[in-house]
Structure formats: C-alpha cells, structure tokens
Amino acid sequence: MDEFKEGSLKNVDEAELEEKTVVDEIKEEQEEEEEEDEEALPHSEFLDIFEEGLALMVQDPLLCDLPIQVTLEEVNSQVALEYGQAMTVRVCKADGEVMPIVVVQSATVLDLKKAIRRYMELKQQREGGVKHISWKYVWRTFHLVFNGEKLEEDKKKLKDYGIRNRDEVTFLKKLRMK
Secondary structure, three states: OOOHHHHHHHHHHHHHHHHHHHHHHHHHHHHHHHHHHHHHHOOHHHHHHHHHHHHHHOOOOOOOOOOOOOOOHHHHHHHHOOOOOEEEEEEEOOOOOEEEEEOOOEEEEEHHHHHHHEEEEEHHHHHHHOOOOOOHHHHHEEEEEEEEEEEEOOOEEHOOOOOOOOOOOEEHHHHHHH
C-alpha cells in the first residue's frame, strides 16, 4: 500500500513538473512575441495608431469640442468641466476673438493668466505663427477687465470678482498717463 502511495506521489510530482515546464515555455514564447511586436512596429506607425485612437476618443460627446491634437491637460480640463470642478472664462480680445479658457472653480487671477498663456502656446503650436511672446510685456501693457473692474490682484480669486462659469473677461490695453 505504501508503494502505491509513493508511486502516486511520484506521478503527481512529475505531472506538476511537466505542467510548470509547459506553462513556463508558453510564457517565454509570449514574451518573445511581445518583444518582436514592439521591435517590428516603427515609431511613426505607432504614432499613427495612437492618433487614430485619440481621434476616436475625441468623437465622444463629452470631448467633441477638443481639437484632434489634444493634450492630456485639455482632456482633464474637459472632464473637470463636466463634473463641475472647473469653469470656462470667455476672454475677449480687442480683435473680437473669444478664447474659452478653462480654470478650476477656486482659480485666482494668476491662474487665469497662466491658463491664457497655455491656451496661446497650444494655439501657436497648432497653427504655427509667432514663436515667442513676452508675457512680461503683455501683462505690463494689458489689463483683464470684468464688468468694468480691472483684475489687478493676482492672488485674488476670480469668484471674489464675481466671475462665474461662462462669464466674459475683456483683454484691454492699458491707457498711458501723460
């Protein structure tokens, strides 16, 4: 009887060993195939596949307002808007262009200025045009104005000025005193 148990145990051990060996071989083959797949796909083709997937994602009703060359920051902003964690401030320029700037609900004037800068940088990258803007010069020569009040204090919250979602802020040139 003991011989039978020992023989059975040996058979079980051998079967487990064979099973482990087969599983290990399959894993090795899968890893090799993955490595070959990674090596076989040139960078340009990978980018094309990624951009196709991104284009499909941007067709979603939640994200349809975003450009095809969307950034992660823009996707996150759009999602935050949907959940009420962010608001859109419409910044009107003198030439009539309206820039939809997305900022968090608790944003300060400085946050709005940084978002305007980021919006303009992305726009320039997509359209070409001016390569460098001196933002120090821009904020020295222009104001942001809401309902006739200049947004002068960078640390003050937009809500303290009464700015809410979809409100318009005007980008005006400062008048010189002579």
